[in-house]
Amino acid sequence: MKERIAKNYDRMSMSRFIPLILLLILLLFSMTQASEISVQVSGGIEKIEAFDEFESRYFSMSQLSEILGEKITWDIVGISAAFESEDHRVVFFINSPYIRIDDSVKNITYPVRTRNGALFVPAKIFIPMLDQIRPEQITWDEGSDRIRIDSEWYNITDLLLQAKANGLLIEIFVTEPKGYETYVSEGNWLNITVPGGTVNRRRILGRRNNRYLRDINVYQFEEAAQISLRLRQPIGKYTHRFQANPPRIQISMIDTSAAPVVQNKVDKVGPDELIDKIIIDAGHGGSDYGAIGLKKTKEKEIVLDIAKRLAKLIRKEKIFQVVMTREKDVYVPLEDRTRIANGSGGDLYVSIHANASLKRSARGFQVFFLAPAKNDAGRAAAQLENAPFLAEMSNKSGQDVDDLSFILSDMIQTEFQAESADLASMIDREFRKKLSKKTKARGIDQAGFIVLNGVYMPSILVESAFLTNKQDEKLLKSKSYRQDIAEAIYAGLKRFKAKYEKR
Structure with a gap:
């Protein structure tokens, strides 16, 4: 009799735990079950793997790299991986929130993960960083669970600096006629603001010319873009106008020694032009x-x-x-x-x-x-x-x-x-x-x-x-x-x- 009661008690105890066990199995399955997010590119939609962790949406950087025409390379022991994009290199340290972009270390808050040999990173934090080093505009839309890649997004596309007989010519190329404003600020900065402008930051920064410039900054605001040029010599008189064919903002720095007349001449070094x-x-x-x-x-x-x-x-x-x-x-x-x-x-x-x-x-x-x-x-x-x-x-x-x-x-x-x-x-x-x-x-x-x-x-x-x-x-x-x-x-x-x- 006692044995029968004990067996019945065991069955009842087990029956209580079965739903809990099933729930745990379901939770574990859902945690490891890969979902997908959309990547909108060139008018089409691609799907890449994703999952949630730390209340953050992770996506497969390995798959996104393929869509961008790049690839992920792994170190020999698999503790880090690298993504190379033209002149930039991003190194991911597995299970660490720190990554290196070129020679700057960034904290992406949540650790880099791997699954089935693929690299995963948090979308909300990393996508804006990726956008800064790519020629396309890359954005993350959390509401629609989508990464968007726009290659024809910029309307401020390039910068050119040229020495002329009477000074320095600065040209900012745009895709269509644009209004603009110029002003000089403390520190010898010439600032050009374009309302409604969307600027190819990477391209403009790549036009740094140490012969004429001490520094260059590019800013993308919500309703405007600004290019700031810190010239080598004091800014004096200058003129500006909009030119067509091709459309561009043209700024002429008059009689400034920032621009040598003979471009092919070897730069002089030293305050007295002697190396002694x-x-x-x-x-x-x-x-x-x-x-x-x-x-x-x-x-x-x-x-x-x-x-x-x-x-x-x-x-x-x-x-x-x-x-x-x-x-x-x-x-x-x-x-x-x-x-x-x-x-x-x-x-x-x-x-x-x-x-x-x-x-x-x-x-x-x-x-x-x-x-x-x-x-x-x-x-x-x-x-x-x-x-x-x-x-x-x-x-x-x-x-x-x-x-x-x-x-x-x-x-x-x-x-x-x-x-x-x-x-x-x-x-x-x-x-x-x-x-x-x-x-x-x-x-x-x-x-x-x-x-x-x-x-x-x-x-x-x-x-x-x-x-x-x-x-x-x-x-x-x-x-x-x-x-x-x-x-x-x-x-x-x-x-x-x-x-x-x-x-």
Whole structure:
């Protein structure tokens, strides 16, 4: 009897839990069940996978990439994925809310997800970011659960700057006749506002011309668009009008020295058009050892020796004057390095370093100029050399090192970028003549080196070899190799002077 009662009780207990179990199964199924959202493009509708998480609508970035004619690439271990769109690169870190767009880190609030080998991101936050780096207008309509891609949306399409005999001609191209307003604001900004304008921000920003402009901003407002140009020389008299065939806003800056009359002439460098003062910056120093070699070789000692050898060559021939940021084993703060360079009226800036890598097989010499890094190797080199300066700045400002590095990545000055790249090319050529039989030629690269960002002259950073490589460390400990480095840099400096001072 007791056994029968117990069995009946068990059946009743189970019957109570069956609905709950079924509900849990249904919930789990609904959580994993993929739904779809619409993508409206070229007059048609595509469907891509989607799901909800954290009260946010996630969509398949992998499928959207295919619709855009691009693709997602994965790193070897699958912890990050990259989306490349013409000149832009977006890196997604799986299960993290942080992504990197070019050299800026963004927080998209909710973590990046993967399902069945596909990449998913939250639509509401990420789509506006994607819109900023694509030529099309891309929008997210939460109400209709739809991504819209409009390729023919802009009516302000391009910008052209041209030197004329009597000044500078600025032309803003539009698809149809448009009213506009111009005004000058503090800071030497010329602002052009177009009511009803929709501007191709990416295209306009891509027209930055450092010969005429210090900066350029593009704003898209709800009922207007604005292009703001910060000119190099003070804004004086100017005229403007609308021209047809093709439709464009035409602004003539009269008698401004911002526009050289001869466009093909090589830009002059230096306040007196002479290149006669070289700033030599030996990296690290004092308590900052820099990279440490396998045999305990210190970067700070190696680069100071190279810097002194270079200074000796310069002083011997007397073609240039030379200023050194340090001549002994002391740590020179970032602020002092830039003050020395700018305050002494330098024409060229050379920062000398030795590289390091977790991969002990990595070796070779390399020359960098200041610009946002385009690859992982450039970023790694910049992170290595920036570390002491970021720590120094963090101590002064109270901000985290990571926060400062993100801020600085958006502050890279580009005034002498073309000349710096040219100088890097010339020194790399001399390196190859002298050093390519001894170690690997890694070529020219660009990255956001803080020590170059504050100096107002063409500047390069030399990585003489890898202290973390057995063969390279041996070379760096060799006086003859260090002398070869100094001689190659000096030869490159003379080539640059000959080109840019040539009348």
